[in-house]
Amino acid sequence: MSTFQAPKGTYDLLPPRSAAFLAVREAIAAPLRNSGYGYIETPGFENVELFARGVGESTDIVTKEMYAFETKGGDRLALRPEGTASVLRAALEANLHRQGNLPVKLWYSGSYYRYEQPQAGRYRHFSQVGAEAIGAEDPALDAELIILADQAYRSLGLRNFRILLNSLGDKECRPVYREALQAFLRGLDLDEETLRRADINPLRVLDDKRRDVQQQLTGAPLLRDYLCDACKAYHEEVRELITAAGVVFEDDAKLVRGLDYYTRTTFEFVHDGLGSQSAVGGGGRYDGLSEMIGGPALPSVGWALGVDRTVLALEAEGVELRLPASTSVFAVPLGEEARRVLFAKVTELRKLGVAADFSYGGKGLKGAMKNANRSGARYTIVAGERDLAEGVVQLKDMESGEQSAVGVNEIVAELESRLG
Numbered sequence: 001m002s003t004f005q006a007p008k009g010t011y012d013l014l015p016p017r018s019a020a021f022l023a024v025r026e027a028i029a030a031p032l033r034n035s036g037y038g039y040i041e042t043p044g045f046e047n048v049e050l051f052a053r054g055v056g057e058s059t060d061i062v063t064k065e066m067y068a069f070e071t072k073g074g075d076r077l078a079l080r081p082e083g084t085a086s087v088l089r090a091a092l093e094a095n096l097h098r099q100g101n102l103p104v105k106l107w108y109s110g111s112y113y114r115y116e117q118p119q120a121g122r123y124r125h126f127s128q129v130g131a132e133a134i135g136a137e138d139p140a141l142d143a144e145l146i147i148l149a150d151q152a153y154r155s156l157g158l159r160n161f162r163i164l165l166n167s168l169g170d171k172e173c174r175p176v177y178r179e180a181l182q183a184f185l186r187g188l189d190l191d192e193e194t195l196r197r198a199d200i201n202p203l204r205v206l207d208d209k210r211r212d213v214q215q216q217l218t219g220a221p222l223l224r225d226y227l228c229d230a231c232k233a234y235h236e237e238v239r240e241l242i243t244a245a246g247v248v249f250e251d252d253a254k255l256v257r258g259l260d261y262y263t264r265t266t267f268e269f270v271h272d273g274l275g276s277q278s279a280v281g282g283g284g285r286y287d288g289l290s291e292m293i294g295g296p297a298l299p300s301v302g303w304a305l306g307v308d309r310t311v312l313a314l315e316a317e318g319v320e321l322r323l324p325a326s327t328s329v330f331a332v333p334l335g336e337e338a339r340r341v342l343f344a345k346v347t348e349l350r351k352l353g354v355a356a357d358f359s360y361g362g363k364g365l366k367g368a369m370k371n372a373n374r375s376g377a378r379y380t381i382v383a384g385e386r387d388l389a390e391g392v393v394q395l396k397d398m399e400s401g402e403q404s405a406v407g408v409n410e411i412v413a414e415l416e417s418r419l420g
Contacts, residue, residue, distance in 0.1 A: 007124070007125075008118060008124070009115075009116065009118035009123050009124030009125065010123060010124055010125040011123060011125070015326070016326075017311075019321075019323045019326070020311050020314070020321055020323070021127065021307055021308075021311055023156075023321045023323055024156065024307050024310050024311055024314075024321075025109055025127075025129055025307055027152050027155050027156045028129040028149075028152040028305055028307075028310075029107060029109065029129060030152070030155070031148045031151045031152050031155075032107040032131050032148060033107070035105070035144065035148060036105045037105040037106060037107040037131055037133075038105065038106055038107070039106075039107060039108065040087055040090060040091075040106045040107070040108050041108060041110065042080070042083070042086040042087060042089070042090050042108070042110075043080075043086070044079060044080060044110070044111065044113075045077045045078060045079050045080060046077065046078060046080055046085070046086055046089065047075070047076065047077060047078075048066070048068050048076040048077060048078045049076075050085050050086070050089055050293060051066060051078055051080075051081060051082075051085055053292045053293050054084070054085035054088075054261055054289055054292055054293050055081065055082060055085060055261065056201060056204075056261065061081045061082065061114060062081075064115070065081060065114040065115045065116055066078045066079070066081050066114070066115070067079040067081075067113050067114075067115060079112075079113035080110075080112055080113065081112055081113060081114050082112060082304065083108055083110065083112065083128060083130045083132075083304055084130070084132060084261070084286065084289070084302055084304070085261075085289070085293065087106055087108060087130070087132050087134075087302075088132065088134060088289055088290060088293065088295070088298075088300065089293060091104055091106065091132075091134055092290065092293070092294075092295040092298075096134070097134060097135050097295075097296070097298055102134075102135035102136050103133040103134055103135045103136035103141060103300070104132075104133070104134040104135055105131075105132075105133050105134075106131070106132050106133075106134070107129070107130065107131045107132075108129070108130050108131075108132075109127070109128070109129045109130075109307075110127070110128065111125055111126070111127055112125075112126055112127075112128055113125055113126075114126075119276075119277065120274075120275065120277065120312070121274050121275070121277030121308070121309050121312055122277050123308060126306060126307075126308050127306070127307040127308055128281075128304045128305060128306055128307060129304070129305050129307060130283075130302060130303060130304035130305070131145060131148070131302055131303055132300060132301075132302035133145065133300060133301050133302060134290075134298055134300040135298045135299070135300060136299060136300075137287065137299035139234055139235075139237035139238045139241060139265075140237075140241060141301055142238045142264075142265040142284075142285060142301050143237075143238050143241035143242045143245070145283065145301060145302065145303055146163065146165075146238075146242050146247060146249075146267055146303075147242060147245045147247055149269065149281065149303055149305060150163065150247045152305070153269070153305075153310070156310070156314060156319065156321065157314070157317075157319040157321070158271075158310070158313055158314060158317065158319060159317065160271060160272065160273060160313075160316075160317055161269055161270065161271045161280060161313065162249075162250055162269070162270050162271075162272070163247065163248070163249040163250065163267060163268070163269055164249070164250050164251075164252040164255050164267060164268045164269075164270060165238075165239070165249045165250065165251055165252065165255070165265075165266075165267045166223070166224070166251065166252050166253060166254075166255040166256070166266050166267070167223070167224065167227060167231055167232075167234070167235040167264050167265060167266070168203070168223060168256065168262050168263055168264060168265075168266050168284070169223055169226065169227050169228070169231050169263070169264065170228070170230070170231055170263050170264055170287065171263075171288070172228050172230070172231075173226055173227050173228035173231055174223070174226075174263075176226055177221065177223050177226035178202055178203075180221045180226065181198075181202040181203070181205075181206075181220065181221055182198055182199070182202045184219075184220050184221055185198040185202055185205055185220075186198070188216045188217075189216065190205075190213065190216070194208065194213065203223075203256045204256070205217075206220065206254055206256050207256050207257065217254075222253045222254070223253065224253050231264060234264055234265075235264065235265065238265055239251075249267075252268075255267075255268060257282055257283075257284060261286040261288065261289040261292065262284040262285065262286055263284075263285050263286060263287045263288060264284070264285040264287065265284050265285040265301065266282075266283075266284030266285070267282055267283060267284060267303070268281070268282035269281040269282060269305065271309070271313040271316065273313060273316030273317060274309060274312055274313060274316060277309065279306075279309070280305065280306055280309040280310050280313050281303060281304060281305030281306055281309075281310070282303060282304070283301070283302050283303025283304060284301065284302075284303075285299070285300070285301040286300055286301070286302070287299040287300065324355070325355060325376060325377075325378065326355060326375070326376060327355050327356065327357045327375040327376055327377040328354055328355045328356065328377055328378050328379065328415075328419055329346070329349055329354060329355070329356040329357070329377055329378070329379050329380070329381065329415055329419075330356070330357050330358070330359070330371070330372040330375050330377035330379070330380045330381070331343070331345065331346050331356065331357070331358045331359065331380075331381045332359045332365065332368040332369065332372060332380060332381065332382045332383075333358075333359065333383060334365060334382070334383065334384035334385070335384055335385050337385060337388055338383040338384055338385070338387070338388060341383065341388060341393075341408065342358065342381060342383055342393070343358060345381065345393075345408075345411060345412060346358045348412050349412060349415065352412070352416060354415065354416065354419060357375055357377065359371055359372070365382070372398070373398070377398060378397070378398055378399065378419070379395060379396065379397060379398060379415060379418065379419075380395075380396045380398055381393050381394070381395055381396075381411060381415075382394040382396065383408075387405070388408065390405075391407055391408055391409075392405040392406060392407055392408060393405070393406060393408055393411050394406075395411065395414065395415075
């Protein structure tokens with residue numbers, strides 16, 4: 001056994017469970033690729049200020065959870081705690097918004113890092129698939145992203161999730177609400193750190209998970225009562241569009257999410273089978289983020305869905321994913337000539353797209369057949385000197401146990417036919 005272990009709060013993704021993670025990523029990405037979203041990758045670390053400005057200096061992500069470090073050259077960098085700021089930075093740097101085709105629609109998949117107290121569903125290293133639509137202010141775009149996420153989850157067989165929806169207003173109406181909320185919070189028995197947060201961004205206090213804080217928030221003013229006419233109309237159109245698409249949601253007037261950049265539409269996907277870490281994904285509109293990080297005004301909207309938590313949600317519902325067989329054919333050679341012949345057949349099958357594996361290491365028949373069983377292969381090809389002398393191999397159906405001789409030159413076509 002190695003003297004080293006994975007760092008606290010992280011995990012190794014290993015077969016066979018890793019196949020479920022790959023399937024979840026593919027299922028989330030599929031409707032995005034069908035809707036005009038192009039793939040983007042960004043570095044695993046960025047300038048600290050990108051997240052401080054975009055995510056928000058009052059957020060737990062920036063103040064407590066970000067892995068920040070100084071390079072030998074004196075640069076202050078941070079492992080990315082979320083994807084939106086990085087994707088928008090990359091789009092601005094490449095001038096994608098100036099190519100005359102707005103919105104710029106991008107999707108991404110990767111690992112993110114937050115220094116949190118590890119527990120089930122909360123890791124210091126986690127995986128997300130995200131989508132961003134940059135440069136257009138349109139309720140249909142907000143609705144599109146919510147519908148695509150719903151479609152992705154349902155394609156996986158997930159059913160017991162809920163969509164929470166709210167509007168956070170804009171620069172016209174939110175300042176009025178901000179003052180009313182701050183006045184309310186100053187009258188509560190809150191600790192100094194929470195009061196400081198209330199001065200910077202009072203909406204963050206609404207997202208405080210501590211029970212004693214939540215109990216005091218009963219009767220707090222709600223943003224929906226302060227929305228301007230434009231924000232009300234915008235939010236109502238989002239609601240109408242997703243309702244018409246058959247997507248069920250719940251209005252949640254207290255939903256604010258944990259990031260400072262959200263405006264207007266905000267939403268969260270929750271699964272009640274995950275305990276306290278019930279959020280499996282979420283997102284919203286962030287019309288001012290581009291300007292926060294030094295870019296032009298680019299109204300945008302996006303989401304990120306947690307791959308780890310989605311897998312946990314599927315397990316909580318007992319959903320078994322239809323995963324492609326890792327091996328369809330397993331070849332067992334008995335002797336040097338058989339090794340040469342069967343290795344060539346395995347290579348040929350692989351070129352045709354058939355998942356095939358080979359018994360390596362010169363194992364005897366008994367040991368090789370054990371490996372064939374463990375591989376999950378539907379068919380096993382066995383050949384020895386006598387078989388090759390007769391110009392055949394033995395083809396065994398691992399489900400029925402039936403075995404028959406097939407010509408060496410016909411075995412590839414026979415397997416192609418049987419496997420469809």
